[in-house]
Amino acid sequence: MSGIRTNAAAELLGVSPNTLRSWERRFGYPEPRRTAGGHRQYELGELEALRRALLETHNISSAIQVARQRGEGLGSSSRLVEAFDRFDEGLADRLMEESLALRSIERSVEELLLPALEIAESREGREAEYELACRWATGWLHAARRVCPAASRPDGVLLFDSSPGLTLEGLQVQALELGLRRAGFRVLLLSVGLAQERMTRAMRALDPTALVLCGTGATLDVVGRLVYSVRQLGSSAPLFEYRGAMPVSGSHNIPSLGGTPSEAVRNLKAMVDGSAFGRIAAVASRAGSRP
Amino acid sequence: MRHLARVHPSTEQRRSNREELTRFCTHCAELFGAPTAPADKPLRGRVCGNCGLGVILTCSSATLTAPRAAFLVVTADLRVSASSRAAEDVLAIPDGSYGRPLLSLLTSPAGIGELARAVIRAANGTLAPSTIPVLVASKDLEARIGGCGNPPAALLVLEPVAS
Numbered sequence: 001m002s003g004i005r006t007n008a009a010a011e012l013l014g015v016s017p018n019t020l021r022s023w024e025r026r027f028g029y030p031e032p033r034r035t036a037g038g039h040r041q042y043e044l045g046e047l048e049a050l051r052r053a054l055l056e057t058h059n060i061s062s063a064i065q066v067a068r069q070r071g072e073g074l075g076s077s078s079r080l081v082e083a084f085d086r087f088d089e090g091l092a093d094r095l096m097e098e099s100l101a102l103r104s105i106e107r108s109v110e111e112l113l114l115p116a117l118e119i120a121e122s123r124e125g126r127e128a129e130y131e132l133a134c135r136w137a138t139g140w141l142h143a144a145r146r147v148c149p150a151a152s153r154p155d156g157v158l159l160f161d162s163s164p165g166l167t168l169e170g171l172q173v174q175a176l177e178l179g180l181r182r183a184g185f186r187v188l189l190l191s192v193g194l195a196q197e198r199m200t201r202a203m204r205a206l207d208p209t210a211l212v213l214c215g216t217g218a219t220l221d222v223v224g225r226l227v228y229s230v231r232q233l234g235s236s237a238p239l240f241e242y243r244g245a246m247p248v249s250g251s252h253n254i255p256s257l258g259g260t261p262s263e264a265v266r267n268l269k270a271m272v273d274g275s276a277f278g279r280i281a282a283v284a285s286r287a288g289s290r291p
Numbered sequence: 292m293r294h295l296a297r298v299h300p301s302t303e304q305r306r307s308n309r310e311e312l313t314r315f316c317t318h319c320a321e322l323f324g325a326p327t328a329p330a331d332k333p334l335r336g337r338v339c340g341n342c343g344l345g346v347i348l349t350c351s352s353a354t355l356t357a358p359r360a361a362f363l364v365v366t367a368d369l370r371v372s373a374s375s376r377a378a379e380d381v382l383a384i385p386d387g388s389y390g391r392p393l394l395s396l397l398t399s400p401a402g403i404g405e406l407a408r409a410v411i412r413a414a415n416g417t418l419a420p421s422t423i424p425v426l427v428a429s430k431d432l433e434a435r436i437g438g439c440g441n442p443p444a445a446l447l448v449l450e451p452v453a454s
Contacts, residue, residue, distance in 0.1 A: 014336065019343035026344075054337055056442055058364045058373035059317050060344050062389060 003033055003041025012047050013054065027064045080116035084133040085126070092136055105144055105182065106262050109175050113137055114168075121168045134166045141174045145181060152184035155209035155272050158202075158237070160226060162192040162245065163215030172243060172261070173214040179261040183269060192218045196229035203230070208237045209272060212257060212264075213245040220247050240268070312418075313352040317373035318345025322358045346373070350446050351418040354437030361449040364439065367414035369393045369407060372444060381449055383428055393447075397427045397434070406434075413438040413445035424452065 009030070010017040021040075023029060030050055032040035046067065053066040069078045083091035099108040120126065120133040157180050163170040173189070180187045188206045190199070192215065211230060213223060223246070227239060240257045242264050257264035314323040316339035323336075326349050339345040348364070355362065361377035371388045382388050388396055399406040401423050409421050413436050420437035425447075432449050439446040 013338070015338045015343065016340065019338060019340075022343050054346065058346055058348065058442070058444060059389070060338065060346065062372060063346070 004044060004047065006032075006040045006042070009040075009042040009047055013051055023060065023064065027061065029064045029068060077112055077115040077119060080112055081119045081133075084116070084120050084129045084136070087129070087132055089132075089136050093140070096140060106179055106265075109141070109144075109178065110260055110262060113140065114172065114175060117168045117171060131166065134168070134171060137171050138166070138174065141171065141178055145174075145178050148178070148181040149184075151181070151186040153186070153272075156186040156188065156206040157210050157212060157268065158206055158208040159187065159189045159212045159214050159242075160192040160218075161189055161214050162218035162222070164217050169215055169217075169243075175261040176212075176214065176242060176264055179265040180268070183265045185268075192222055192226060196232065199229055200233060203233045203235060208235060210268060211235075211237050211239045212242050212268075213239060213254070214242045215245055216243075216247075218245065218247055223247065311352040312349050313355060314347050314349050315355050315358075316342060316345035316347055317364055318342050318376060320345075320355075320359045320362065320375040320377060322355065323347060345375075348439045348441070348444075348446075350439035351420060351437050354418070354420040354435055354439070354446055355448055363388065363393070363396075363447045363449070365393050365410050365414065365445045365447060367411055367443070367445075369410060371396065378449060381427060381430070381432075397425045399423055399425045399434075409436045410445040410447065414443055416443055420448075425449070 004012070006017045006020060009032075010020045013020065020030070024031065024040075030042050030046040032042045035041055049067040050063060053063040054060075057063040057066055066082075069076065069082075080092055080095050083089075083095060096108060096112065099112050103111065117130075117133055117137055120130045123130070159173065159177060159180075161170070161173045163173055177187050177189050186206060188202060188208070190202060192213070213226075218226075230237070230239075239254055241254045242257045243259050244256070246252050246254050257267045312325050314326055314336075315321065316323070319339060319342040321339065321341050336347055339347055359377055360375060361381045362375050363371050363378055364373035366372050369392055371391050371393055374382070374388045379387060382396055384391075384396070393410065394403050394407070397406075406423055406425065409423055413420075416438050418438045420435045422433055422435050425432050425434045427449060431452055433452050435448040435450065437446055437448075438444075
């Protein structure tokens with residue numbers, strides 16, 4: 001791909017060629033390739049990112065810092081965090097749309113949305129931005145769920161969520177729900193603390209093939225009562241955990257579906273479709289009400 | 292405490308008329324007179340032609356009266372987004388002040404609440420400056436605070452206390 005020569009690049013940024021070369025020496029950005037003849041060739045993407053950053057910042061070093069982050073590519077998680085920091089839900093929507101032009105929904109969720117939320121969660125003093133991020137992400141995942149195709153598999157998956165309200169962990173569960181729906185499963189997401197009598201109709205309607213314990217808020221006692229209730233209702237569906245949801249630090253006999261939505265969906269599909277599932281179901285059936 | 296932040300009287304008189312504006316570099320703090328760039332070419336003249344390290348912003352000429360002043364550009368979330376070379380000398384922070392919370396760099400005898408209010412008011416578009424005493428690196432100074440942009444921010448010009 002041909003690059004942009006120094007004069008044209010300088011013109012695009014509204015600076016002199018000397019200024020552009022001085023930035024290269026001082027900041028190492030924008031970093032041109034060299035032609036065989038030694039001429040500088042700038043990347044349009046870098047120049048575009050810098051051009052936008054210059055209009056949004058108050059000095060050159062911060063503009064270059066912003067442009068570098070954007071240089072990570074279309075719809076990077078840092079850009080999504082930037083949208084949260086500006087409380088700009090429109091920009092966040094746009095970044096996800098850009099990402100969907102290049103990636104699947106699953107990849108957009110796992111490579112853009114969830115990493116951005118992880119960054120937003122990890123920062124101190126940015127609680128308002130994190131809350132906005134969680135609320136916006138909840139809305140986005142719900143919107144994506146609404147346009148999922150109808151279930152194409154007979155298998156039902158019942159997710160028991162123990163994550164506290166508006167958190168990254170809760171969004172990981174919602175992302176799993178979306179992934180399972182898109183994989184054709186019939187899915188129901190219920191709170192882990194639901195009483196047995198409230199669960200009966202849901203269990204009968206779904207007739208789950210698998211139960212998945214999600215979130216990190218359940219105690220061993222709650223899990224025990226949950227499994228007892230499920231078995232009392234006549235279900236022998238095996239129980240799995242997602243993202244270390246079992247509240248024990250040592251080993252246990254609840255198989256894990258993995259740490260990401262796509263990994264969990266892949267494992268569940270493999271187990272439902274393959275012989276491994278039959279063995280797990282049999283073990284779960286023998287285990288009775290033991291979690 | 293509110294009365295301790297006094298509004299610059301000369302600017303107050305001009306508020307009903309069109310503000311006199313000036314452009315300045317956020318790094319070398321040179322002044323460039325009133326804005327003239329056409330709106331359809333926002334990047335023309337955006338970067339300082341003198342030092343190549345600062346962005347050209349616009350503020351009220353009552354806020355920034357002389358070139359090479361010590362000033363900070365602060366966003367509405369009270370973080371420093373740029374500082375002039377002279378301000379870096381005053382603050383004497385080896386890593387620079389960019390990105391730091393304003394209130395970690397300076398305080399005010401009038402109260403940090405008053406200081407924060409003046410900065411937020413300016414960052415939200417009030418060009419007319421107000422003056423508030425500040426304490427910077429154990430030095431008693433005055434900060435003249437007015438709006439600047441774009442993007443919108445507050446300009447804190449640090450000066451010795453007027454006798």
